[in-house]
Amino acid sequence: MTEFVLVAGAWLGASAWDEVVPALRAAGHGAHPVTLTGVGEKRGLPVGRQTHVADIVDEVERLDLREVVLVGHSYSGIPVGQAADRIGDRLARVVFVDACVPADGESFVSTWWQGPAALEAEIAGNGGFWAPLPAPDFEGQGLTDEQIARIVTDSTPHPGAALSDPAVLSGPLGRLAATYVKCLLDGPEPTDDVTALLTEARWELVTMDTGHWPMYSQPHELVRILTEAAART
Template sequence: MTEFVLVAGAWLGSWAWDEVVPQLRAAGHGAHALTLSGLADKQGVPAGQQTHVQDIVDEVERLDLRDVVLVGHSYSGIPVGQAAERIGDRLARVVFVDSDVPTHGESFVSGWWEGSAKLEASIAGNGGFWAPLTAADCDGQGLTDEQIARIVGGSTPHPGASLAEPAVLTRPLGELPATYIKCLLDGAEPSDDVAELLTSKHWRLVEMDTGHWPMFSQPTELARIFLDAAGE
């Protein structure tokens, strides 16, 4: 039996996986959706990036999980990638869902595609938090109006410290067994750092014809990819 630990991206909590978790459990596996510190029902808890890494490690150890597939979506690929090497032989595989990946010494902000200064200014102007998306930000991502309303309505401000703190890796990320899911409506090609990792014999690419939030737009298809990844 595989134990899936699911971590959604910025602004989101465990609730984001509500349509995926039952499908994994119905297939006979464990599924544990995790809210990171400072988000959703854990708002008000101070959180840097290493806090989020520890959140994930603590969940695995608290539940004494083995044969773990860690799933990181969007921002959460950064703490999930670090947690993956810290749980040692408990790890079966990492699945990155249209996500950022950690680079030692680099932060989410430092790799921001529009430039770090713009994101830093946005966070500073919002009291140290990254403001949640608007409905307009979700256009063109394969979502219904109802799904967009769920994402926007459930999102909470994201702690800026977790975005500015650098990642800490003790070995090359390409050595971990990993599946990278690229959501094509959010860009046809993986980022350069992901493309380099995909040259590793331990990594494989899966494409989805949907947008950046497949747990909402295509939950059944996403669950199937997770199950396939666990069977490798």
């Protein structure tokens, strides 16, 4: 049995996986959605260095999970990639769902596509938090109005301290067994850093014909991809 530990991206907590978890469990797997400190039902809790990495590692160790597939979506690929580096032989595979990947010494903010200053200013102007997206920003991502409403309802401001936290890796990420899921409505090609990792023997690319939030737009297809990835460990 595979134990899936599921971590959604910025603004979102465990509820993002509400349509994924039952299907994984029905297939005989463990499914453990994680809410990172400072978002969702953990809104208001303090966030410091490596807090989100610790959230993930602590969940794996608290439940004494083995044969773990860590799943990181969007921003959460950064703490998930670091957690994968730390849970040792408990790890079976990492699945990055349209996600950022960590680079030692770099943060989500430092690699922001519009430049770090733009995101730093946005966070500073919102009291140290990254404000959730409004509903119109989800258009063109393969979501129904109902699904957009769910994401907006599920979202809470994301602590800027986590976004600016530099990643700490003990070795190259390419040594891990990993699946990268590219959601094509969010861009046809992976970023350059992911493209480089996909040349590694233990990395594979899978595509989905949907947008950046497949746990909402195509949960059953995502479950299929996750279970097939786990079978390759």
